[in-house]
Amino acid sequence: MPYTVQSIIDNARETYPTMSSARALGYLNTVRRSVLSMVPLVQSANTISVANGTANYLYAAAATRIQSARYAASETDITNLIFTSKDKLDFDMPYWRQMGLGRPIWIMLENDNTGRPQIRVVPTPNVDTDVVTGYPQIQLFDDINTDLILTDTIYDDVENTLIYETAILKEWARKHDVAMYASRVQDYENEMAKTQRYWQNKSKQVNFRLSPSWMTNGIFPGRR
Numbered sequence: 001m002p003y004t005v006q007s008i009i010d011n012a013r014e015t016y017p018t019m020s021s022a023r024a025l026g027y028l029n030t031v032r033r034s035v036l037s038m039v040p041l042v043q044s045a046n047t048i049s050v051a052n053g054t055a056n057y058l059y060a061a062a063a064t065r066i067q068s069a070r071y072a073a074s075e076t077d078i079t080n081l082i083f084t085s086k087d088k089l090d091f092d093m094p095y096w097r098q099m100g101l102g103r104p105i106w107i108m109l110e111n112d113n114t115g116r117p118q119i120r121v122v123p124t125p126n127v128d129t130d131v132v133t134g135y136p137q138i139q140l141f142d143d144i145n146t147d148l149i150l151t152d153t154i155y156d157d158v159e160n161t162l163i164y165e166t167a168i169l170k171e172w173a174r175k176h177d178v179a180m181y182a183s184r185v186q187d188y189e190n191e192m193a194k195t196q197r198y199w200q201n202k203s204k205q206v207n208f209r210l211s212p213s214w215m216t217n218g219i220f221p222g223r224r
Contacts, residue, residue, distance in 0.1 A: 005152045008161050012168040019172050021150060029147045031167035032156075035192070039199050045155070048119070048138040049129035053101065057138070059109070059117040066119070069107045070139040081107040081121065081138070089122065101126035104138070159198055163191040 009024045048057050069081040084106045089096045104121035112118045121138065129137055148154065170184040177184075 002153045002155050003161050005148050005154065006150050008164050008168075009150065011161065012165045012172075015169055016172050016177070019168075019176070023172070024168050025148065025150060027168045027171040028164055031171065032148070032164060035163060035167070035195070038192070039195050046140045046142065047134070048140065049134075050104075050121075050125040050127065050136055050138060052126055052128050053124060055122065055124040056112070056118050056120050058112065059119050059140075060142075061116060066107075066109050066140055066142040068141045069119075071104045071121070071136065072139055073103065073136045074133075075135065078139070079103075081105065084108050084122075086110075096122055099123045107138075157199075158195055163188075163195045166191045 005025070005028065008028060009021050012024050013019055013021065046060070048059075050057075066083075069083070070078050071081055072078040081104060084092075085108050089106065100123065102123040102125075104123060104125060106122040108120050108122075110118060110120060119138070119140075125136070127136060129135065166184065166188040170181070170188045173181040173184040
């Protein structure tokens, strides 16, 4: 669910009213980067319009990871894209570069010739995004880590904001409430453990790959 940065700051300042909003915001940005390095939280969602015959699309320069991607032919016709790499496709399907245009199945995140992040989809789309409906489109859920401001809303997939509030309190107590510092550290570590368990439970799923019949010569997927 969405959370406002201001609400996180206000909750932390209820414990330490003398801590300024600016200082608390600085703590939040610092600890959030640390949290995101350990827990794969979805920070943002973006869409990319497709163009007939175009496989590569520039992506956000601050992107560090794409957690999931979908191809939406329409509002109701949506399929997950399979993450891959050129090396993997070369091994699994050496002829992939000769594939014709069609509905994308695979996606990869790479850099263009100037070092900017770009995505590539395979097969190459065979249609343009409609300017009225906005479809088809590529839907991306990713990590684009930029510093927050007080008026921002975040969409981090956490059970609550205690992971951030306890981190702010910990950072303030380090210098301004030394007697409580050990306790604040423990509170933060407890919330971090809860957040990691939350994501571990969400990630417990069976992963499988269903190959189209044209890739398995009509053999039932998974049997050869």
